[in-house]
Amino acid sequence: MAEWKPTWLEALNTQRFFIPCSYHENSRKNEKNICCIDCCTSICPHCVTSHRTHRLLQVRRYVYHDVVRLEDLEKLINCSNVQSYTINSSKVVFLKKRPQNRQFKGSGNICTSCDRCLQEPYIHCSLGCKVDYILRYQKDLSPYLKPCKTLQLSPDFFIPHDSTDEEAYETTHSTLIEGEESMTSSDSDNLSMPPMEFAKKKRSGLYICGRSASSRFSHEVDIMSSTMSKRKGTPRRSPLC
Numbered sequence: 001m002a003e004w005k006p007t008w009l010e011a012l013n014t015q016r017f018f019i020p021c022s023y024h025e026n027s028r029k030n031e032k033n034i035c036c037i038d039c040c041t042s043i044c045p046h047c048v049t050s051h052r053t054h055r056l057l058q059v060r061r062y063v064y065h066d067v068v069r070l071e072d073l074e075k076l077i078n079c080s081n082v083q084s085y086t087i088n089s090s091k092v093v094f095l096k097k098r099p100q101n102r103q104f105k106g107s108g109n110i111c112t113s114c115d116r117c118l119q120e121p122y123i124h125c126s127l128g129c130k131v132d133y134i135l136r137y138q139k140d141l142s143p144y145l146k147p148c149k150t151l152q153l154s155p156d157f158f159i160p161h162d163s164t165d166e167e168a169y170e171t172t173h174s175t176l177i178e179g180e181e182s183m184t185s186s187d188s189d190n191l192s193m194p195p196m197e198f199a200k201k202k203r204s205g206l207y208i209c210g211r212s213a214s215s216r217f218s219h220e221v222d223i224m225s226s227t228m229s230k231r232k233g234t235p236r237r238s239p240l241c
Contacts, residue, residue, distance in 0.1 A: 004140075004141065004142075005131060005135070005141055006141075006145065007040045008035070008037040008038075008040050008076070009076075009077070009131065009141075010040070011035060011037075011040035011041060011042075012035055012057075012059075012068075012095055012127075013095065013096060013128055015032075015035060015040075015041060015042040016032070016042065017031075017032050017033055017035070017042050017059045017066055018031050018032065018033060018059075018061060018066075019031065019032055020032075020044075021043065021044035021046065021047065023044075023046070023047065024044055024046040024047070027046055027160070028160070029044075029045055029046075029158070029160055030044045030045075030046060031044060032044050033045070033058060033059050033060070034047075034048065034056050034057065034058055034059065034153070035056070035057045035058075035059055036051050036054050036055070036056055037054065037055035037056070037057055037076070037148075037151060038051075038054040038055055039051065039054060042059075045157075045158065045159050045160055046160055048153070048159050049159070055148065055149075055150065055151035055152075056151060056152060056153050057072055057073070057076075057151060058072070058153055058154065058157060059095070060087070060092060062085065062087055062092060062094075065094055065095075065096070065098055066094070066095045066096065067085070067087070067092040067093060067094050067095065068092060068093060068095060068127075069090050069091070069092055070084050070090075070091040070092060070093050071090070071091070072151065073093060073127065074146075075146060075148045075151055076145070076146055076148050076151070077127070077144055077145055077146060078144040078145075078146065079093055079127065079130070081121070081122055081123045081124050081130065082122065082124045082125075082126065082127060082129075082130050083118050083119060083122035083124065083125055093126065093127055094125065094126035094127065094128075095126060095127050095128060096126055096127075096128045097113060097114045097125070097126055097128050097129055098114070098116065098125065098126065100114055100115060100116050108120065109121070109122060109123055110123075111123065111124060111125040111129055112124060112129060112130075112133045113125075113128075113129035113132050113133055114129055
């Protein structure tokens with residue numbers, strides 16, 4: 001019997017995730033972190049509206065590798081004997097083999113495909129390793145597949161609106177009357193103050209900047225400058241008693 005695996009499983013192994021989506025390259029949060037099981041392709045959160053009736057599987061990142069929640073993956077395939085890890089109180093499994101940097105010396109189980117050290121009683125370090133092991137020795141993967149008609153994203157998964165942030169930004173500015181300028185918080189604070197026109201006055205080597213449009217401010221500056229510019233003379237002392 002020829003080795004066979006479902007197309008969605010092949011997509012999980014070959015599709016690239018966490019790269020910008022070509023359809024929404026100008027939108028924020030456009031990383032491909034979802035696998036559409038029915039279309040066998042990777043999509044971004046902006047594409048979810050076009051695949052709302054399809055089976056969707058969220059792909060996550062852990063130590064720079066792709067992982068999937070064990071609870072979601074178990075709806076599609078038997079993941080027994082695959083070592084799981086806990087992230088944010090959720091168990092996840094790796095999708096692909098990971099390179100082994102150095103040979104392990106110690107006790108414990110060894111992965112059946114990549115010789116990675118595992119905890120007991122696990123014998124596969126990733127879903128890909130288990131699939132390769134089954135196809136190598138049993139030649140048939142169908143007993144491990146599970147019927148799954150619906151597979152939805154978790155309720156807390158963020159799905160952006162159809163309009164992107166850039167579109168909202170352009171819409172806001174297009175409604176402004178010609179000649180008006182957008183006003184930020186720093187600009188609005190300066191509206192209550194007169195225009196800044198600084199005049200330099202040299203008094204005894206000291207430069208004083210005064211606000212010409214504010215009489216009170218100028219008066220205070222003149223008093224301060226006149227006090228500081230007073231020539232030094234004989235120090236004044238209290239009379240002797």
